[in-house]
Amino acid sequence: MARKGQPSKEPGRILDWFRSRRRDLPWRRAANSYSTWVSEIMLQQTRVEVVIPYFEAFLDRFPTVRALAQASEEEVLSVWAGLGYYRRARLLREAARVVNEEMDGKLPRDSASLRGLPGIGEYTAAAIASIAFQERIPVVDGNVCRVAARFLGVNDPLGSSSLRKKARDWGETLHVSAPENSAGALNEGLMELGAMVCRPRNPRCGECPVTEGCAAFQTGRVEDLPTKAREIIWKDVGLLYGVAWCKSGALLEKREQGWNRGLWEPPSIPDGDAKVVSKAWARAHPGRGKLGAMMGSTRHTITSHRILARVHEIKGWDGRGAVPPESVPLSSLGKKVLSLAGVLGFLILASPL
Numbered sequence: 635m636a637r638k639g640q641p642s643k644e645p646g647r648i649l650d651w652f653r654s655r656r657r658d659l660p661w662r663r664a665a666n667s668y669s670t671w672v673s674e675i676m677l678q679q680t681r682v683e684v685v686i687p688y689f690e691a692f693l694d695r696f697p698t699v700r701a702l703a704q705a706s707e708e709e710v711l712s713v714w715a716g717l718g719y720y721r722r723a724r725l726l727r728e729a730a731r732v733v734n735e736e737m738d739g740k741l742p743r744d745s746a747s748l749r750g751l752p753g754i755g756e757y758t759a760a761a762i763a764s765i766a767f768q769e770r771i772p773v774v775d776g777n778v779c780r781v782a783a784r785f786l787g788v789n790d791p792l793g794s795s796s797l798r799k800k801a802r803d804w805g806e807t808l809h810v811s812a813p814e815n816s817a818g819a820l821n822e823g824l825m826e827l828g829a830m831v832c833r834p835r836n837p838r839c840g841e842c843p844v845t846e847g848c849a850a851f852q853t854g855r856v857e858d859l860p861t862k863a864r865e866i867i868w869k870d871v872g873l874l875y876g877v878a879w880c881k882s883g884a885l886l887e888k889r890e891q892g893w894n895r896g897l898w899e900p901p902s903i904p905d906g907d908a909k910v911v912s913k914a915w916a917r918a919h920p921g922r923g924k925l926g927a928m929m930g931s932t933r934h935t936i937t938s939h940r941i942l943a944r945v946h947e948i949k950g951w952d953g954r955g956a957v958p959p960e961s962v963p964l965s966s967l968g969k970k971v972l973s974l975a976g977v978l979g980f981l982i983l984a985s986p987l
């Protein structure tokens with residue numbers, strides 16, 4: 635491997651491989667700074683296959699920065715609903731308003747200025763600046779860290795700041811030797827290499843363009859690297875949801891804090907002892923009926939929370955404030971709860987044509 639600042643063969647090899655093997659993805663077809671930006675925000679902690687339909691629907695509904703800036707938070711969340719990590723959508727809209735009102739609708743072209751916008755951190759700024767504006771700056775995500783750990787043959791665990799630093803330094807070395815105007819393709823190529831070839835399990839070294847310089851391959855340590863990251867510490871949470879509905883809609887409320895903020899779901903309380911939950915329900919939701927029989931339970935995971943949701947019928951609700959579920963952005967857990975109770979199907983059948 636070349637030392638930092640010295641020319642290396644890897645950039646040319648990665649670029650050639652990427653040109654012939656790159657996946658045809660909608661944000662690569664649309665290729666402009668706005669679509670790159672939206673795709674990079676959606677791809678944070680979310681798989682490519684999951685993002686594709688959301689990206690297409692989002693660009694259909696908000697084709698420009700201006701369209702996004704002028705949309706309400708509710709509209710943006712309703713297109714985003716189901717993709718998760720809703721803070722991303724709120725910050726994306728907020729940043730679009732800043733770009734529209736203070737920057738004449740044009741995204742800054744360098745990573746340092748991009749980082750001043752809401753929701754754009756180091757990784758996203760580098761991705762947008764390199765892919766849309768060809769700034770020579772490495773992009774370091776989990777895929778790149780894995781490739782770097784193997785290529786460099788280092789023992790730093792995945793997720794560690796020391797491995798990120800080594801991956802960034804390696805990326806800088808690659809950018810020094812890369813041809814003009816290839817910064818975006820080089821970064822995308824490295825990420826693609828990690829996703830398609832240098833995979834977490836069963837890496838396809840036989841198809842890899844950089845085997846010659848790869849320390850792990852040359853020393854037979856491919857399966858040992860990268861070393862394991864710390865495990866997620868899960869927090870188990872019990873929630874009790876109350877479900878009621880009438881012809882015109884269901885008993886729903888907008889979450890004002892915590893996870894799924896801004897989305898709608900049936901009211902809930904922390905779950906607990908059977909003797910106290912009825913009283914707790916009456917205290918938390920006065921005038922909204924009484925807890926009835928349990929209808930079932932469902933599990934759901936949000937960030938590091940594992941939720942066990944018990945679903946109870948609500949008796950004696952007078953239908954005041956009923957909300958048609960299709961008129962608001964529902965949380966994924968809210969949809970699960972309503973489906974379990976059979977409410978979504980019932981209301982769709984009951985609604986007038």
Ligand code: SF4
Pocket residue numbers: 781784785831832833837838839842843844845848849850851856
């Ligand atoms: Fe990864 Fe194998 Fe390529 Fe090394 S040779 S970078 S381990 S795919």
